[in-house]
Amino acid sequence: MLLLSKQHIQKILTIKDTITILESAFAEFANGNVDLPERAYIHSKENNGMTLIMPGYLKESHALGTKIVSVYNENKKYNLPSVIGTIILQNDKTGEPLAIMDGTLITAFRTGAVAGLAVKYLARQNAEVHTLFGTGGMATPHALAMNEVRNIKKLNVVSASSKESKIDFVNLLKEKINCEIVICENAEEAIKEADIITLITSAKEPVINGDWIKPGTHIHSAGAHAPDMREIDTATIIKSKCVCDSLPACQKEAGDFIIPIEEKKWSWNKMHGTLGQIITKEIPARENETEITIFKSVGLAIQDLSTANYVYKKAVELGIGTEFYL
Helix, strand or coil: CEEECCCHCCCCHHHHHHHHHHHHHHHHCCCCCCCCCEEEEEEEHHHHHEEEEEEEEEECCCCEEEEEEEEEEHHHHHCCCEEEEEEEEEECCCCCCCEEEEEEHHHHHHHHHHHHHHHHHHCCCCCEEEEECCCCHHHHHHHHHHHHHHCCCCCEEEEECCHHHHHHHHHHCCCCCCEEECCCCCHHHHHHHCCEEEECCCCCCCCCCCCCCCCCCCCECCCCCCCCCCCCCHHHHCCEEEECHHHHHHHHCCCCHHHHHHCCCCCCCCCCEHHHHHHHHCCCCCCCCCCCCECCCCCCCHHHHHHHHHHHHHHHHHHEEEEEEC
16 A cells, blocks of 8 residues: 655646646536546544545546545644545445545645636636635645646736735745735725736635626635535526536535525525536536626545546556555
8 A cells, every 4th residue: 555645745736737627527528438436524523624525437437436534724833734535445346445645735736736727717817816815725736727728918916814914925926926915905996907806815705795706707616515515606506607516515514605505695596507518518518708706615535536546547657755664
Protein backbone atom coordinates (compact mmCIF):
# COMPACT_ATOMS: atom_id res chain seq x y z
CA MET A 1 0.00 0.00 0.00
CA LEU A 2 1.16 3.53 -0.76
CA LEU A 3 1.17 6.41 1.72
CA LEU A 4 0.95 9.82 0.02
CA SER A 5 1.41 13.03 1.98
CA LYS A 6 0.48 16.57 1.04
CA GLN A 7 4.08 17.12 -0.03
CA HIS A 8 3.95 14.07 -2.30
CA ILE A 9 0.70 15.25 -3.90
CA GLN A 10 2.06 18.76 -4.48
CA LYS A 11 4.72 17.20 -6.72
CA ILE A 12 2.05 15.52 -8.85
CA LEU A 13 -1.14 17.55 -9.03
CA THR A 14 -1.98 20.94 -10.59
CA ILE A 15 -5.24 22.84 -10.83
CA LYS A 16 -5.14 22.47 -14.62
CA ASP A 17 -4.83 18.68 -14.27
CA THR A 18 -7.70 18.61 -11.79
CA ILE A 19 -10.06 20.53 -14.07
CA THR A 20 -9.42 17.96 -16.82
CA ILE A 21 -9.89 15.04 -14.39
CA LEU A 22 -13.21 16.42 -13.15
CA GLU A 23 -14.51 17.05 -16.65
CA SER A 24 -14.26 13.31 -17.32
CA ALA A 25 -15.63 12.41 -13.87
CA PHE A 26 -18.75 14.57 -14.26
CA ALA A 27 -19.37 13.16 -17.73
CA GLU A 28 -19.12 9.65 -16.25
CA PHE A 29 -21.56 10.70 -13.52
CA ALA A 30 -24.04 12.11 -16.05
CA ASN A 31 -23.85 8.89 -18.08
CA GLY A 32 -24.87 6.83 -15.05
CA ASN A 33 -21.57 4.99 -14.61
CA VAL A 34 -21.07 6.01 -10.99
CA ASP A 35 -22.17 4.51 -7.66
CA LEU A 36 -22.50 7.45 -5.28
CA PRO A 37 -24.09 6.58 -1.90
CA GLU A 38 -25.42 9.37 0.28
CA ARG A 39 -22.69 10.72 2.51
CA ALA A 40 -22.93 10.31 6.27
CA TYR A 41 -22.52 13.13 8.79
CA ILE A 42 -21.21 13.16 12.34
CA HIS A 43 -21.91 16.50 14.04
CA SER A 44 -19.88 18.00 16.88
CA LYS A 45 -21.94 21.10 17.64
CA GLU A 46 -20.06 21.86 20.84
CA ASN A 47 -16.89 22.22 18.72
CA ASN A 48 -18.61 23.93 15.78
CA GLY A 49 -17.64 21.08 13.51
CA MET A 50 -18.71 18.02 11.62
CA THR A 51 -17.19 14.98 9.92
CA LEU A 52 -18.39 13.63 6.58
CA ILE A 53 -17.86 10.09 5.28
CA MET A 54 -17.98 10.09 1.47
CA PRO A 55 -17.77 6.76 -0.40
CA GLY A 56 -18.00 6.36 -4.16
CA TYR A 57 -17.15 4.32 -7.23
CA LEU A 58 -16.48 5.51 -10.78
CA LYS A 59 -16.89 2.32 -12.80
CA GLU A 60 -15.26 3.40 -16.08
CA SER A 61 -12.32 4.98 -14.28
CA HIS A 62 -11.99 2.08 -11.81
CA ALA A 63 -11.81 4.62 -8.97
CA LEU A 64 -13.16 3.11 -5.75
CA GLY A 65 -12.72 4.51 -2.27
CA THR A 66 -13.83 6.75 0.56
CA LYS A 67 -12.95 10.21 1.80
CA ILE A 68 -13.28 11.15 5.45
CA VAL A 69 -13.32 14.92 5.81
CA SER A 70 -13.94 17.20 8.77
CA VAL A 71 -15.08 20.82 8.71
CA TYR A 72 -14.28 22.60 11.98
CA ASN A 73 -14.74 26.36 11.73
CA GLU A 74 -12.82 27.12 14.93
CA ASN A 75 -9.62 25.39 13.77
CA LYS A 76 -7.80 28.63 13.05
CA LYS A 77 -7.15 29.10 16.78
CA TYR A 78 -5.37 25.72 16.76
CA ASN A 79 -3.31 26.73 13.70
CA LEU A 80 -5.11 24.10 11.64
CA PRO A 81 -7.10 24.35 8.41
CA SER A 82 -10.87 24.30 8.86
CA VAL A 83 -11.13 21.43 6.34
CA ILE A 84 -9.04 18.29 6.99
CA GLY A 85 -9.39 15.17 4.85
CA THR A 86 -8.01 11.66 4.31
CA ILE A 87 -8.71 9.44 1.30
CA ILE A 88 -8.54 5.64 1.09
CA LEU A 89 -8.29 4.33 -2.48
CA GLN A 90 -9.10 0.67 -3.26
CA ASN A 91 -8.55 -1.83 -6.05
CA ASP A 92 -12.01 -2.06 -7.62
CA LYS A 93 -11.51 -5.73 -8.62
CA THR A 94 -10.49 -7.03 -5.19
CA GLY A 95 -11.35 -4.30 -2.67
CA GLU A 96 -7.70 -4.30 -1.57
CA PRO A 97 -6.52 -0.88 -0.26
CA LEU A 98 -4.11 0.71 -2.73
CA ALA A 99 -3.30 3.96 -0.99
CA ILE A 100 -3.99 6.21 1.95
CA MET A 101 -3.41 9.83 1.07
CA ASP A 102 -3.83 13.36 2.32
CA GLY A 103 -7.30 14.53 1.38
CA THR A 104 -6.96 18.14 2.51
CA LEU A 105 -5.02 19.31 -0.54
CA ILE A 106 -7.13 17.18 -2.89
CA THR A 107 -10.30 18.64 -1.36
CA ALA A 108 -9.02 22.16 -1.92
CA PHE A 109 -7.91 21.44 -5.48
CA ARG A 110 -11.06 19.60 -6.54
CA THR A 111 -13.29 22.28 -4.94
CA GLY A 112 -11.49 25.02 -6.84
CA ALA A 113 -11.23 22.97 -10.04
CA VAL A 114 -14.98 22.31 -10.28
CA ALA A 115 -15.50 26.07 -10.06
CA GLY A 116 -13.13 26.50 -12.99
CA LEU A 117 -14.87 23.71 -14.88
CA ALA A 118 -18.25 25.41 -14.40
CA VAL A 119 -16.81 28.74 -15.54
CA LYS A 120 -15.48 27.04 -18.68
CA TYR A 121 -19.06 26.22 -19.68
CA LEU A 122 -21.16 28.92 -18.02
CA ALA A 123 -19.20 32.19 -17.87
CA ARG A 124 -18.94 34.59 -20.80
CA GLN A 125 -15.84 34.05 -22.92
CA ASN A 126 -14.79 37.68 -22.37
CA ALA A 127 -15.17 37.55 -18.57
CA GLU A 128 -12.18 39.35 -17.02
CA VAL A 129 -13.18 40.64 -13.56
CA HIS A 130 -13.42 38.04 -10.79
CA THR A 131 -14.82 38.92 -7.35
CA LEU A 132 -13.89 36.37 -4.68
CA PHE A 133 -15.61 36.19 -1.29
CA GLY A 134 -13.39 34.43 1.23
CA THR A 135 -9.68 34.12 1.99
CA GLY A 136 -9.62 30.69 3.68
CA GLY A 137 -7.89 27.53 2.54
CA MET A 138 -10.27 27.03 -0.41
CA ALA A 139 -9.88 30.55 -1.79
CA THR A 140 -6.51 30.21 -3.53
CA PRO A 141 -7.48 27.14 -5.64
CA HIS A 142 -10.61 29.00 -6.76
CA ALA A 143 -8.57 32.00 -7.89
CA LEU A 144 -6.10 29.73 -9.70
CA ALA A 145 -8.87 27.76 -11.41
CA MET A 146 -10.62 30.87 -12.77
CA ASN A 147 -7.34 32.08 -14.22
CA GLU A 148 -6.86 28.73 -15.99
CA VAL A 149 -10.11 29.00 -17.95
CA ARG A 150 -10.55 32.75 -18.47
CA ASN A 151 -8.24 35.71 -19.07
CA ILE A 152 -8.79 37.33 -15.67
CA LYS A 153 -7.36 40.84 -15.54
CA LYS A 154 -8.63 41.90 -12.11
CA LEU A 155 -9.41 39.99 -8.91
CA ASN A 156 -11.49 41.69 -6.20
CA VAL A 157 -11.09 40.09 -2.77
CA VAL A 158 -13.90 40.49 -0.21
CA SER A 159 -13.47 38.97 3.24
CA ALA A 160 -14.52 39.35 6.86
CA SER A 161 -11.02 38.29 7.93
CA SER A 162 -8.57 40.66 9.61
CA LYS A 163 -6.70 43.24 7.55
CA GLU A 164 -3.46 41.33 8.15
CA SER A 165 -5.00 38.04 6.93
CA LYS A 166 -6.29 39.69 3.76
CA ILE A 167 -2.91 41.28 3.03
CA ASP A 168 -1.13 37.95 3.59
CA PHE A 169 -3.61 36.22 1.26
CA VAL A 170 -3.12 38.79 -1.50
CA ASN A 171 0.68 38.71 -1.20
CA LEU A 172 0.67 34.91 -1.48
CA LEU A 173 -1.67 35.02 -4.47
CA LYS A 174 0.47 37.57 -6.28
CA GLU A 175 3.19 34.91 -6.47
CA LYS A 176 0.81 32.52 -8.24
CA ILE A 177 -1.34 34.57 -10.64
CA ASN A 178 -0.63 37.48 -12.94
CA CYS A 179 -3.46 39.99 -12.61
CA GLU A 180 -4.40 43.06 -10.59
CA ILE A 181 -5.56 42.06 -7.09
CA VAL A 182 -7.59 44.49 -4.99
CA ILE A 183 -8.86 44.15 -1.41
CA CYS A 184 -12.43 45.50 -1.41
CA GLU A 185 -14.22 46.77 1.68
CA ASN A 186 -17.44 47.50 -0.24
CA ALA A 187 -19.09 44.24 -1.33
CA GLU A 188 -21.70 45.99 -3.47
CA GLU A 189 -19.09 47.77 -5.58
CA ALA A 190 -17.05 44.58 -5.98
CA ILE A 191 -20.12 42.65 -7.15
CA LYS A 192 -21.35 45.32 -9.55
CA GLU A 193 -17.99 45.21 -11.32
CA ALA A 194 -17.75 41.42 -11.51
CA ASP A 195 -18.12 39.13 -14.50
CA ILE A 196 -17.55 36.12 -12.24
CA ILE A 197 -18.44 35.93 -8.54
CA THR A 198 -17.07 33.18 -6.31
CA LEU A 199 -18.62 32.57 -2.88
CA ILE A 200 -16.57 30.38 -0.57
CA THR A 201 -17.67 31.60 2.85
CA SER A 202 -19.18 30.17 6.03
CA ALA A 203 -22.06 32.67 5.86
CA LYS A 204 -25.54 31.68 7.03
CA GLU A 205 -27.18 34.73 5.44
CA PRO A 206 -26.78 36.00 1.85
CA VAL A 207 -23.62 37.94 1.13
CA ILE A 208 -24.87 39.17 -2.25
CA ASN A 209 -27.96 41.08 -3.37
CA GLY A 210 -29.81 40.46 -6.61
CA ASP A 211 -29.94 44.20 -7.33
CA TRP A 212 -26.14 44.28 -7.51
CA ILE A 213 -25.73 41.57 -10.16
CA LYS A 214 -25.17 42.83 -13.70
CA PRO A 215 -26.47 40.95 -16.77
CA GLY A 216 -24.14 38.22 -18.00
CA THR A 217 -22.59 37.48 -14.60
CA HIS A 218 -21.65 33.95 -13.56
CA ILE A 219 -21.91 33.06 -9.85
CA HIS A 220 -20.21 30.11 -8.18
CA SER A 221 -21.34 29.12 -4.68
CA ALA A 222 -19.43 26.51 -2.68
CA GLY A 223 -19.48 27.77 0.91
CA ALA A 224 -22.98 27.12 2.23
CA HIS A 225 -23.48 23.36 2.70
CA ALA A 226 -26.50 23.02 4.99
CA PRO A 227 -30.26 23.59 4.54
CA ASP A 228 -30.22 26.62 6.85
CA MET A 229 -27.17 28.28 5.26
CA ARG A 230 -27.01 30.35 2.10
CA GLU A 231 -24.70 32.79 0.35
CA ILE A 232 -27.11 33.82 -2.44
CA ASP A 233 -30.31 35.79 -1.89
CA THR A 234 -33.66 34.67 -3.25
CA ALA A 235 -33.88 37.46 -5.86
CA THR A 236 -30.66 36.27 -7.51
CA ILE A 237 -31.83 32.64 -7.56
CA ILE A 238 -35.12 33.65 -9.20
CA LYS A 239 -33.52 35.55 -12.08
CA SER A 240 -30.69 33.12 -12.83
CA LYS A 241 -30.11 29.94 -14.82
CA CYS A 242 -29.30 27.54 -11.97
CA VAL A 243 -26.99 24.53 -12.40
CA CYS A 244 -25.89 22.11 -9.68
CA ASP A 245 -23.35 19.31 -9.21
CA SER A 246 -25.98 16.78 -8.04
CA LEU A 247 -29.71 17.38 -7.75
CA PRO A 248 -30.30 14.85 -4.92
CA ALA A 249 -27.38 16.25 -2.93
CA CYS A 250 -28.55 19.84 -3.37
CA GLN A 251 -32.13 18.90 -2.48
CA LYS A 252 -30.79 17.71 0.86
CA GLU A 253 -28.08 20.28 1.60
CA ALA A 254 -28.23 23.46 -0.50
CA GLY A 255 -29.87 26.21 1.53
CA ASP A 256 -29.34 28.57 -1.42
CA PHE A 257 -32.20 26.68 -3.11
CA ILE A 258 -34.04 25.18 -0.13
CA ILE A 259 -34.78 28.53 1.52
CA PRO A 260 -36.34 30.15 -1.60
CA ILE A 261 -38.49 27.01 -1.94
CA GLU A 262 -39.61 27.34 1.68
CA GLU A 263 -40.48 30.96 0.89
CA LYS A 264 -42.59 29.59 -2.01
CA LYS A 265 -40.65 31.77 -4.46
CA TRP A 266 -38.76 29.04 -6.38
CA SER A 267 -39.09 25.32 -7.12
CA TRP A 268 -36.84 22.43 -8.09
CA ASN A 269 -38.41 22.17 -11.55
CA LYS A 270 -36.75 25.51 -12.32
CA MET A 271 -33.30 23.93 -11.96
CA HIS A 272 -31.68 23.96 -15.41
CA GLY A 273 -29.79 20.73 -14.74
CA THR A 274 -26.40 19.42 -13.67
CA LEU A 275 -22.87 20.27 -14.73
CA GLY A 276 -22.46 16.72 -16.03
CA GLN A 277 -25.48 17.13 -18.30
CA ILE A 278 -23.92 20.28 -19.74
CA ILE A 279 -20.55 18.59 -20.30
CA THR A 280 -22.23 15.68 -22.14
CA LYS A 281 -24.33 18.17 -24.15
CA GLU A 282 -27.61 16.77 -22.84
CA ILE A 283 -28.61 20.34 -21.99
CA PRO A 284 -27.19 23.69 -23.20
CA ALA A 285 -24.68 25.76 -21.27
CA ARG A 286 -24.73 29.56 -21.48
CA GLU A 287 -27.09 30.57 -24.28
CA ASN A 288 -26.53 34.33 -24.50
CA GLU A 289 -24.36 37.15 -23.19
CA THR A 290 -26.92 38.58 -20.78
CA GLU A 291 -28.23 35.61 -18.79
CA ILE A 292 -27.07 35.27 -15.20
CA THR A 293 -25.81 31.79 -14.40
CA ILE A 294 -25.30 30.07 -11.04
CA PHE A 295 -23.38 26.90 -10.31
CA LYS A 296 -24.01 25.45 -6.87
CA SER A 297 -21.47 22.93 -5.62
CA VAL A 298 -22.03 20.95 -2.43
CA GLY A 299 -19.12 18.64 -3.30
CA LEU A 300 -19.19 15.00 -4.40
CA ALA A 301 -17.04 11.96 -3.67
CA ILE A 302 -16.53 11.46 -7.41
CA GLN A 303 -14.40 14.62 -7.39
CA ASP A 304 -12.14 13.29 -4.64
CA LEU A 305 -11.85 9.75 -5.93
CA SER A 306 -11.21 10.60 -9.57
CA THR A 307 -8.48 13.01 -8.46
CA ALA A 308 -7.04 10.51 -5.95
CA ASN A 309 -6.99 7.82 -8.65
CA TYR A 310 -4.97 10.11 -10.93
CA VAL A 311 -2.58 10.98 -8.09
CA TYR A 312 -2.06 7.31 -7.22
CA LYS A 313 -1.29 6.29 -10.81
CA LYS A 314 1.14 9.20 -11.23
CA ALA A 315 2.80 8.40 -7.91
CA VAL A 316 3.39 4.80 -8.99
CA GLU A 317 4.71 5.97 -12.36
CA LEU A 318 7.09 8.52 -10.81
CA GLY A 319 8.13 6.46 -7.78
CA ILE A 320 6.65 8.96 -5.32
CA GLY A 321 5.27 7.99 -1.90
CA THR A 322 6.05 5.60 0.93
CA GLU A 323 5.29 1.88 0.70
CA PHE A 324 3.91 0.34 3.87
CA TYR A 325 2.13 -2.83 4.97
CA LEU A 326 -0.66 -3.40 7.49
